[in-house]
Amino acid sequence: MGPDEEDNNRWPPWMKPLLREQFFVQCKLHLDSHKSECNMYCLDCMNGALCSFCLAYHKDHRYIQIRRSSYHDVIRVSEIQKYLDISGIQTYVINSAKVVFINERPQPRPGKGVINNCEVCDRSLVDSFRFCSLGCKFVGTSKNLQNKRQMRMESGSEDSSFSSSHGKLKKKKKNDENNKVQSFSHLTTPPISINHRSAKRRKGIPHRAPMAQV
Structure with a gap:
């Protein structure tokens, strides 16, 4: 299967x-x-x-x-839980009734001080729930997504170790290159020499000519 x-x-x-x-x-x-x-x-x-x-x-x-809350579709918990397992989904109280959202809701900025997020859309969750809506649970519990996450985590750990070692090698290589450039420029830069011939000679102290005798 x-x-x-x-x-x-x-x-x-x-x-x-x-x-x-x-x-x-x-x-x-x-x-x-x-x-x-x-x-x-x-x-x-x-x-x-x-x-x-x-x-x-x-x-x-x-x-x-289906009901609406802030332009989003919701279903009362008392209705949907008869036909579907909604465990792990964040519930909300609207008009004195518990509801769940059908699909995810865009969140431009994450909430401040929130440490629990939806596993699919990263929306901030108040309690220790896993998903913010029915749609997110549907996507988040699918085998294809779980396999992709596992592969991503495995490849991510390999990439991080590779990038770490690669970064160290790259940094070392860059430092070696800088040292080479500095030593190379030190060897190839001609020393500043003074051309005494072309240099301006300082004028001597002028001497007044002797006065002619009458």
């Missing part, structure tokens, strides 16, 4: 479509209806975002409601 097959078995089939789906758009089937915003998702059909009127065609199906 390859890494991709293991990842597919670890996660439910609706996980990838959920992460890629765009919510809070107008429903194409109920354009004339009030409150036809697509903020529902059927875990059994996986046929895109749904509005509240679309749920009439999904009776006895499993579905979750």
Whole structure:
């Protein structure tokens, strides 16, 4: 079994479509209806975002409601934990309810004094969680990423030892070259010589001519 097959078995089939789906758009089937915003998702059909009127065609199906916080999609913990293991994901309290974010959120600057970060996007985390969202856990626990990390760590240690030794050799070589340049310039620079012929002679003390006698 390859890494991709293991990842597919670890996660439910609706996980990838959920992460890629765009919510809070107008429903194409109920354009004339009030409150036809697509903020529902059927875990059994996986046929895109749904509005509240679309749920009439999904009776006895499993579905979750998507909510918004600061222009980002979230799901209540009480809903998603029925179908998915959300351990290791940072939770937040919004409107008196615990939620998790669906996808990562850009963070231009890391938080000050924060020592715990998301393993995928490096977003600052308050507690000892590993991921900031469902999407980051999906990516961070995949076999392909873990293999890449292992290879990167191994190659990184080799590169660091190589770069360290290479840096020492390079520094030594540079010092040797500087010494050679200095010794070479010392040998090849002609000494400053004074040309006595071309040098200006200091004028002597002028002597007044003797006065003529009358």
